Amino acid sequence: ETGVTQTPRHLVMGMTNKKSLKCEQHLGHNAMYWYKQSAKKPLELMFVYNFKEQTENNSVPSRFSPECPNSSHLFLHLHTLQPEDSALYLCASSQDWPSSYEQYFGPGTRLTVT
Amino acid sequence: AQKVTQAQTEISVVEKEDVTLDCVYETRDTTYYLFWYKQPPSGELVFLIRRNSFDEQNEISGRYSWNFQKSTSSFNFTITASQVVDSAVYFCALSDPNTGNQFYFGTGTSLTVIP
Numbered sequence: 001e002t003g004v005t006q007t008p009r010h011l012v013m014g015m016t017n018k019k020s021l022k023c024e025q026h027l028g029h030n031a032m033y034w035y036k037q038s039a040k041k042p043l044e045l046m047f048v049y050n051f052k053e054q055t056e057n058n059s060v061p062s063r064f065s066p067e068c069p070n071s072s073h074l075f076l077h078l079h080t081l082q083p084e085d086s087a088l089y090l091c092a093s094s095q096d097w098p099s100s101y102e103q104y105f106g107p108g109t110r111l112t113v114t
Numbered sequence: 115a116q117k118v119t120q121a122q123t124e125i126s127v128v129e130k131e132d133v134t135l136d137c138v139y140e141t142r143d144t145t146y147y148l149f150w151y152k153q154p155p156s157g158e159l160v161f162l163i164r165r166n167s168f169d170e171q172n173e174i175s176g177r178y179s180w181n182f183q184k185s186t187s188s189f190n191f192t193i194t195a196s197q198v199v200d201s202a203v204y205f206c207a208l209s210d211p212n213t214g215n216q217f218y219f220g221t222g223t224s225l226t227v228i229p
Contacts, residue, residue: 103161
């Protein structure tokens, strides 16, 4: 595997379900990110982890819970989501944070909340 | 406040035509970085270019070229002799050290190249 991988690629869940999104980066980076991409809106940064420590939380509702066990893996735990949470969730990584260098993105998880 | 505007929501061109995607940014800082990403239907954002605010030289990479003009706060992207594989959504982004290098993305321009 190379780059940034995400699983699952598609997820449909009910509002009472609990699920997790997984991200893995194979680039040796120290920083990892979760973004939300909704139609017609700019990408929204949700969380930033640098060396496994959370450094940013952009006012994300508590129904989204990130976890970063090591610099290569990042999870997003989901529970009691709302239909408006349906979106493409993108994981990214960069050498470190803060950094002016490019971020590398995974293919995303298309989430549908019913 | 930092902001990125991509006024062109959707563009369609016929294959082999040239096309320019516009990006206008706002920042009060003198040091900042600009990026372009491509998002094909598969979903993954693919990094294309990074440019710092002190380097106004235009850049060419194959059929891609970028025109950075600080005077108009623009960082436009041109695809020459477009191909069907260029069909994607293209995002411009701004990052500056004074806001922790957080990326500010535009809303994207959807490009369709018609064979």
